[in-house]
Amino acid sequence: MRSLLAGLGLVTALVAGCSGGSGDSGDRIELTFWTWATNIEKVVEKWNASNPDVHVTVSRQSQSDELVTKVLTAAKTGNAPDLFQAEYQALPTFVSNDATADLAEYAGDAKDAFVDGVWQQVTLGTEGVYAIPQDSGPMMLYYRADLFAQYGLTVPTTWDEFAQTARTLRTKTTTSYLTTFSANDPGWFAGLAQQAGAEWWSIDGDTWTVGINDEPTRKMADFWGGLVAEGAVDDQPMYTPEWNKALGDGTLLAWPSAIWAPGVLGNVAADTQGKWAMAPLPQWTAGENRTGNWGGSSTAVSAGSEHVEAAARFAIWLNTGPEATEALVTEGALYPAARDAQSGPGLSAPPAFMPNQADFYAEAKAIADNAVGWTWGPNVNVTYQAYKDAFGKAVTDRTPFSDAVEEMHDSTVDDMRDTGFKVKE
Amino acid sequence: MRQPGRRAVPYVFLTPAIVLFTLLVLVPIGYTVYLSLHRTKVSGIGLGSGARTEVFAGLSTYSEALSHPEFWRGTLRVLGYGVLLVPTMIGLALLFALLLDRPRVRLARFSRLSIFLPYAVPGVVASVLWGFLYLPALTPLPVPDGLLGPGLLFAVLNIGLWGGVGFNMVVILTALRAIPAEIYESARLDGASERQIALRIKTPLVMPALVMTGIFTVIATLQVYTEPTTLQPLTNAMPSTWTPLMKIYSDAFVRGDIHSAAAGSIVIAAATLTLSLAFLRVIAKWGFTGEER
Numbered sequence: 001m002r003s004l005l006a007g008l009g010l011v012t013a014l015v016a017g018c019s020g021g022s023g024d025s026g027d028r029i030e031l032t033f034w035t036w037a038t039n040i041e042k043v044v045e046k047w048n049a050s051n052p053d054v055h056v057t058v059s060r061q062s063q064s065d066e067l068v069t070k071v072l073t074a075a076k077t078g079n080a081p082d083l084f085q086a087e088y089q090a091l092p093t094f095v096s097n098d099a100t101a102d103l104a105e106y107a108g109d110a111k112d113a114f115v116d117g118v119w120q121q122v123t124l125g126t127e128g129v130y131a132i133p134q135d136s137g138p139m140m141l142y143y144r145a146d147l148f149a150q151y152g153l154t155v156p157t158t159w160d161e162f163a164q165t166a167r168t169l170r171t172k173t174t175t176s177y178l179t180t181f182s183a184n185d186p187g188w189f190a191g192l193a194q195q196a197g198a199e200w201w202s203i204d205g206d207t208w209t210v211g212i213n214d215e216p217t218r219k220m221a222d223f224w225g226g227l228v229a230e231g232a233v234d235d236q237p238m239y240t241p242e243w244n245k246a247l248g249d250g251t252l253l254a255w256p257s258a259i260w261a262p263g264v265l266g267n268v269a270a271d272t273q274g275k276w277a278m279a280p281l282p283q284w285t286a287g288e289n290r291t292g293n294w295g296g297s298s299t300a301v302s303a304g305s306e307h308v309e310a311a312a313r314f315a316i317w318l319n320t321g322p323e324a325t326e327a328l329v330t331e332g333a334l335y336p337a338a339r340d341a342q343s344g345p346g347l348s349a350p351p352a353f354m355p356n357q358a359d360f361y362a363e364a365k366a367i368a369d370n371a372v373g374w375t376w377g378p379n380v381n382v383t384y385q386a387y388k389d390a391f392g393k394a395v396t397d398r399t400p401f402s403d404a405v406e407e408m409h410d411s412t413v414d415d416m417r418d419t420g421f422k423v424k425e
Numbered sequence: 426m427r428q429p430g431r432r433a434v435p436y437v438f439l440t441p442a443i444v445l446f447t448l449l450v451l452v453p454i455g456y457t458v459y460l461s462l463h464r465t466k467v468s469g470i471g472l473g474s475g476a477r478t479e480v481f482a483g484l485s486t487y488s489e490a491l492s493h494p495e496f497w498r499g500t501l502r503v504l505g506y507g508v509l510l511v512p513t514m515i516g517l518a519l520l521f522a523l524l525l526d527r528p529r530v531r532l533a534r535f536s537r538l539s540i541f542l543p544y545a546v547p548g549v550v551a552s553v554l555w556g557f558l559y560l561p562a563l564t565p566l567p568v569p570d571g572l573l574g575p576g577l578l579f580a581v582l583n584i585g586l587w588g589g590v591g592f593n594m595v596v597i598l599t600a601l602r603a604i605p606a607e608i609y610e611s612a613r614l615d616g617a618s619e620r621q622i623a624l625r626i627k628t629p630l631v632m633p634a635l636v637m638t639g640i641f642t643v644i645a646t647l648q649v650y651t652e653p654t655t656l657q658p659l660t661n662a663m664p665s666t667w668t669p670l671m672k673i674y675s676d677a678f679v680r681g682d683i684h685s686a687a688a689g690s691i692v693i694a695a696a697t698l699t700l701s702l703a704f705l706r707v708i709a710k711w712g713f714t715g716e717e718r
Contacts, residue, residue, distance in 0.1 A: 422468075
C-alpha cells in the first residue's frame with residue numbers, strides 16, 4: 001500500500017510538473033511563446049536581458065495548418081502557451097474558438113504604428129484587438145531581368161500586358177514560361193484576389209457576408225484560367241523540387257510573389273543571384289497602384305493566460321519597439337508590419353540575393369503602403385482546402401476556373417452554416 | 426468444501442487485462458463515439474468568448490460523412506488500388522520466391538537482399554524518393570508522362586509494390602524452404618520439369634503463406650495513407666480526400682472539425698472490421714486446412 005501511495009505521489013508530481021509551463025517562479029513572471037519565426041530566440045533574449053521580471057521562453061513550432069489545431073486543442077485543455085504566432089488568416093478561427101485574449105485595454109497607441117490595412121487584420125473590423133501585427137507580405141512581381149532583355153520583353157504594368165508578355169515569350173521559346181499558376185497555394189491566390197478588389201468576408205452587425213465568388217475574384221480566376229488553357233503560362237504547383245529547378249534554370253521567368261521572395265529564391269535558385277529584379281504587381285486598371293498580401297503573421301495572447309497584461313506588453317515591444325523590430329529584420333529576415341520599422345536601418349541595403357536593386361526596400365515600402373484592407377473569415381482553413389482541391393481538379397481537367405471559385409465559395413458557406421454562423425451571400 | 430473465495434481467483438488474474446483493455450481500448454472508442462454524436466455550434470457572428478458550444482447532434486454527423494461524395498470517391502479509389510495491388514503484389518512475391526528457390530540459382534543471396542531491402546525503407550522516405558523520380562524535369566529515369574497527373578493511382582501503386590514485395594517474398598520463400606526435398610525428388614523421377622514443379626507442387630504447398638501475405642496486403646491497402654499524403658504537394662491531381670483516411674485527417678487537423686473526423690473514423694473502423702472478419706471466415710473454410718494436414 002505504501003508503495004502504491006508513493007507511486008501516486010510521483011504521478012501527481014509529474015502531472016504538476018507538466019502543467020507548470022506558465023507558473024510563477026518567485027516574483028518573476030514566466031511566459032511561453034509558440035513561434036516559428038527564424039532566429040526569434042535572439043530577439044527574445046534582448047527582452048529577457050532588459051526585463052528581469054518577465055521571462056519569455058520560446059518553444060519552436062513548425063508553420064502549418066496543424067499548428068492551428070494544436071493551439072486550439074491546447075486552449076481547450078487549458079495548457080495553451082501564453083503567446084503564440086498567428087497568421088492573419090487564422091486569427092478569426094482563434095478568436096471564434098475563444099483562444100485569444102482581447103488586448104484592447106492594453107494596446108494603448110500601438111494602432112498608430114501600423115497602416116490601417118494591417119491593423120484591420122487584427123481587429124477583424126470590431127472593437128477588439130486580438131493580436132499585434134508582426135510581419136506582412138505585400139505582393140510584387142519578381143522577374144529575370146537578364147532573360148527579359150534576352151527575349152526582348154518589357155516589364156508588364158497591367159495584367160493585360162502580363163498576358164501579352166506571356167504569349168510573346170511562348171512565340172520565342174518552347175521551353176520557358178513567363179510564370180506558373182499554382183493550385184497548391186491558396187494564400188497566393190487570396191493575395192491576388194485582394195489586389196483585384198475582392199471582398200471574401202465582411203462583418204455586418206451579427207452577420208457574416210461571404211463573397212468569395214464576387215466579380216473581382218471570378219475575373220481574376222478566369223484571367224489565369226485562360227492563360228493556363230491556351231498554354232501561355234505553366235500549371236505546375238509551387239514549392240516542389242521541379243519548381244525550384246524551373247526558377248534556377250530559366251524555365252520560369254517571373255514570379256508574382258511577396259516581399260519575402262528574395263529569401264526563397266536565394267534558397268532554391270542561388271546561382272541566379274543578381275539576375276532578378278522586382279517591380280510592382282501588374283494592375284487591373286492602368287495607372288492604379290494596388291497590391292494584396294501573401295502571408296504575414298501576428299503575435300497573439302492566449303485567453304487562458306494568467307499574465308495577459310505582461311504578455312501584451314511583450315507582444316507590443318516585440319512588434320513595435322525599434323530595438324526588437326530591427327532585430328527581427330536583421331536576425332529573422334522578416335518584413336516588419338510596423339511602419340517605422342519598414343524604413344529602419346536594417347532595411348537600408350537591398351536583400352543579399354538582389355544586390356542589383358539598390359533601392360529595393362524604398363520601392364517595397366511604396367508598394368506596401370498601397371496594400372488593400374482585408375477581413376478574413378472564421379473558417380479560412382476550409383476555404384484554403386477547397387481551393388487546393390477545386391483548382392487542382394480544374395487545372396487537371398481543364399475546366400473553367402470560375403467554377404472552382406464557386407466551389408470554394410459553396411464549401412465555405414456550407415461549413416459556416418453547418419457550424420451555426422449567421423451568413424449572408 | 427469449496428472455499429467461496431476460490432471463485433474470485435480467475436477474476437483477480439483477469440483484472441489487469443480488463444483494466445488495461447478498458448482504459449486503452451474501450452474508453453477511447455467510447456469517447457470517439459461520444460464525439461461523433463456531437464458537434465460544435467456557434468451563434469451569430471461567432472467571435473468573442475462563449476461563442477461556441479458543443480451540442481448533441483445525433484446521427485447527423487454520420488449521415489453527413491456517408492453522404493459526402495468525396496468519401497465514396499475516396500473509397501472507390503482505395504478499392505481500385507486494392508484490386509490492382511493485391512494480385513500484383515502476391516504474384517510478384519511468388520514469382521521472385523519461386524525463381525530464388527530454383528536449384529543452383531546464381532547470386533541468390535544478393536538478389537534476395539536487394540528485393541527485400543526496400544521493405545526497410547520507411548514509407549515517407551520511399552514516397553519522397555519516388556515522388557522526385559516522377560517529376561519530369563528532375564528524373565533520370567524514362568518515366569511516362571502524367572504519372573503525377575491522370576496516372577496517379579499507378580504512381581502510388583508502384584511505391585506500395587516496391588516497398589512490399591520483398592517482405593512477402595521472404596515469407597513465401599521461408600514456406601518453400603520448409604517443403605521436404607523428397608517431394609521434388611519423386612517429382613523429378615516422374616519426369617516433371619522445373620516449371621511443372623514450381624506450378625504444380627510448390628505453389629499449392631505454399632498456399633497458407635499466400636493467404637497470409639494476402640491478408641497483410643489487404644490490410645495495408647485499407648490503411649494506405651503515407652504514400653498519397655507525401656505525394657500531395659508535388660501534384661495538382663491529388664485532392665486532400667484522395668483516400669477516406671486522408672479525409673479524416675484533414676477533417677480533424679486542417680478543418681479542425683473533430684466531430685466529423687470521429688464519425689468518419691467509426692465508419693471506417695466498422696468497415697475494416699467487417700471486411701477482415703469476412704475474409705478470415707472465407708479463409709478458415711479452405712485456406713488454412715492445408716496447414717493442419
